[in-house]
Amino acid sequence: MNSETTPEHEATVSPIKKHQFLTFLVSAIIIALFLVYIALSLYRSSGTFQLDLSRPGFDQAREDVTKESQFFEGYPSNGPINEETLAEFNALYNQELKDATAIDAYSGDALSDSTLQIPAS
């Protein structure tokens, strides 16, 4: 007797056959939820979450980034090296260097006890 035609097998398979569309829908939803779970895990673990200014509560930061966005073409990676091209690099680099040294990011006492009005013990 073929095992595929046993009454037990029929009892298991026939409800699935009867509700094929429903089974398909449920399976699709389960797979979609699983993929969303993986995507969100990667979003969090990779650090993208921390850089995502579209999160709620970051309206001001989002506006500031949009205002300042501008395209910087950079220095071409091919071509001759001469006085003129070195001067061109120098000018481009100085511009970015000025920006990099303009502020001392994350320094200061923004989280100090005195800033948060916590007295010394």
Next chain:
Amino acid sequence: MKIRKLILLSGVFGAVLLAVVSTQTSQAEVVISQKQIRSIQTHCVENQAALNQLHQTDAFLRIDRGNLYRTISDKLMTPLNTRLTANELPNDALVAVTKQFNAQYQQFYKNYITYDTSLSKLLSIDCTKEPVGFYNALIKTREDRQQLSVSNQALVQLIVNYKALFDQFKASFMAGNTR
């Protein structure tokens, strides 16, 4: 056999529980006076607002600095190094600084994630109900911010170093001593 498994599982569970409890105990080890507790509770709302503002400012700063540092590495340092190699000019020192810069950028990237996680945790604590927990989280966030600042300063220093090496190269090139 089942009993063995049960004992093993309870052992693992106990170890995990012990680790959690000891972590919480070590976090609560910071001595905080009643005066400080009262002050944290009194200024809770305004401090939370200030921290929220700081969270936003720092997030913007991270995007801004990150873009700047990537621009410097990808659009200035690397193209110049490539161009010097193509022209068979010595660029070992410049390439070394670029490598250091990229490694330091990775550190900066990680440090920001750590800091942001700490700050988010700090913001989630109700300082009127848990002033001690708030203060402990504040100390951790402060340390993480300090680490972030150090890695940021290291990046700026490497940008300055690259410029100094470029100036040396340029002077040498103009004098005709590079080959």
